[in-house]
Amino acid sequence: xxxxxxxxxxxxxxxxxxxxxxxxxxxxxxxxxxxxxxxxxxxxxxxxxxxxxxxxxxxxxxxxxxxxxxxxxxxxxxxxxxxxxxxxxxxxxxxxxxxxxxxxxxxxxxxxxxxxxxxxxxxxxxxxxxxxxxxxxxxxxxxxxxxxxxxxxxxxxxxxxxxxxxxxxxxxxxxxxxxxxxxxxxxxxxxxxxxxxxxxxxxxxxxxxxxxxxxxxxxxxxxxxxxxxxxxxxxxxxxxxxxxxxxxxxxxxxxxxxxxxxxxxxxxxxxxxxxxxxxxxx
Numbered sequence: 454x455x456x457x458x459x460x461x462x463x464x465x466x467x468x469x470x471x472x473x474x475x476x477x478x479x480x481x482x483x484x485x486x487x488x489x490x491x492x493x494x495x496x497x498x499x500x501x502x503x504x505x506x507x508x509x510x511x512x513x514x515x516x517x518x519x520x521x522x523x524x525x526x527x528x529x530x531x532x533x534x535x536x537x538x539x540x541x542x543x544x545x546x547x548x549x550x551x552x553x554x555x556x557x558x559x560x561x562x563x564x565x566x567x568x569x570x571x572x573x574x575x576x577x578x579x580x581x582x583x584x585x586x587x588x589x590x591x592x593x594x595x596x597x598x599x600x601x602x603x604x605x606x607x608x609x610x611x612x613x614x615x616x617x618x619x620x621x622x623x624x625x626x627x628x629x630x631x632x633x634x635x636x637x638x639x640x641x642x643x644x645x646x647x648x649x650x651x652x653x654x655x656x657x658x659x660x661x662x663x664x665x666x667x668x669x670x671x672x673x674x675x676x677x678x679x680x681x682x683x684x685x686x687x688x689x690x691x692x693x694x695x696x697x698x699x700x701x702x703x704x705x706x707x708x709x710x711x712x713x714x715x716x717x718x719x720x721x722x723x724x725x726x727x728x729x730x731x732x733x734x735x
Contacts, residue, residue, distance in 0.1 A: 455580040455642070458517045458525025463506050463532035470499050505537035514579045515541040526579045544579045548646065553597050555652055558605040560620065565656035568605050568620070570630060572597045573647040574638065581642025589641045596637040597648070604630050610655065620653055687714045 477495045481488035507515055507527070514528040519539045527533055528546065535541070550573040560566050574593060576582045582589040605620065612619040620626055627649045634645040655664075691707065 455578045456525045458527050458535050460527050460529065461534045463508075463534045466502060466505070466534040470495075470502055473498065501537055502534075503537075505534045505539065507533055507535060507541050509533055512545065512547045514544050514546055514576075516544055516579050516583045517541055523580060523584065528579075542583055544576055544582055546576055546579075548573060548575045550574070551594065551597075552651060553594075553601055556598065556602060556605070557656055558602050560605055561607055561609045564610055565658070566605060566610050566620070567652065567654050567656055568601060568650065569652035570597065570601050570648055571651045572634065572645060574634075574643050574645045576642055577644045578642030581640065586641045589643060592641050593638055593643055593645075597634060600630060600633045600637060600648075603633070610653070620650065623650065626650060683714070687711050690714065 474495045477491035478488065481491050509515055509527055509530050511530045513530075514526050515533075515535075516526050517524050517535050517539050518541075519536060524536065524539065526544075527535055550571060552571045553569050555567050555569045557565060557567055572593070576589065586592040604626065608618055608620050608626065610620050618625050618629075627647070630648040630650070631645055634648050638645055687710075691710070
């Protein structure tokens with residue numbers, strides 16, 4: 454797990470080293486032998502201390518190791534001094550994003566589709582990012598591709614059923630993808646902030662057939678709504694005629710009226726009314 458490493462402002466340490474150098478010079482008192490000894494000790498101390506200097510940029514962190522052992526991380530921006538004889542590995546804490554390649558997979562009902570997503574993430578644990586995986590960027594990319602493939606195989610491209618989530622349901626699908634990626638990348642010390650589908654289409658070999666199918670489905674759905682509305686309007690007309698006593702129709706005339714109204718309301722072309730100027734009955 455990530456932890457903070459001991460650090461001191463680098464300018465303060467540099468000032469202390471210069472002050473020690475001045476003190477060594479005055480302590481020598483002009484004696485060349487003592488000046489050589491004190492100067493040599495100060496040079497060794499200075500070179501030893503300089504191995505702890507490091508510069509940390511904003512939104513970056515340095516993972517510090519002492520002889521291969523992780524001793525902590527420093528993320529405070531500026532000129533810093535950490536324990537000497539340590540190696541420092543830079544890890545960015547900036548928000549990063551990338552788009553997966555267009556993947557060709559079969560959806561939940563077996564139709565081949567092309568799908569791609571954009572992933573937004575950042576490193577939250579530098580120790581895990583460096584030591585838990587070989588390359589956290591490559592790890593996130595591979596896990597993102599696997600998550601997108603899994604998402605595509607568990608949902609159909611399109612669905613007309615209210616209780617079935619399709620790949621075209623953007624908000625729900627994005628939420629599922631983000632949650633799955635967070636679980637997959639937690640090991641690498643990475644937090645996925647957002648994941649959204651950026652490309653979704655049927656594979657070229659079935660795109661035309663699926664277009665015809667979608668058009669037919671839309672026509673059926675539209676006709677279903679029209680019929681439902683027409684039946685309601687016919688029922689309303691019969692009820693109003695009976696309630697207000699406008700006309701008293703027998704069952705045969707009601708059936709004829711219903712037939713005529715349904716033809717008018719459900720037809721896809723304008724109707725031409727025929728006015729009966731004679732008696733209603735033969």
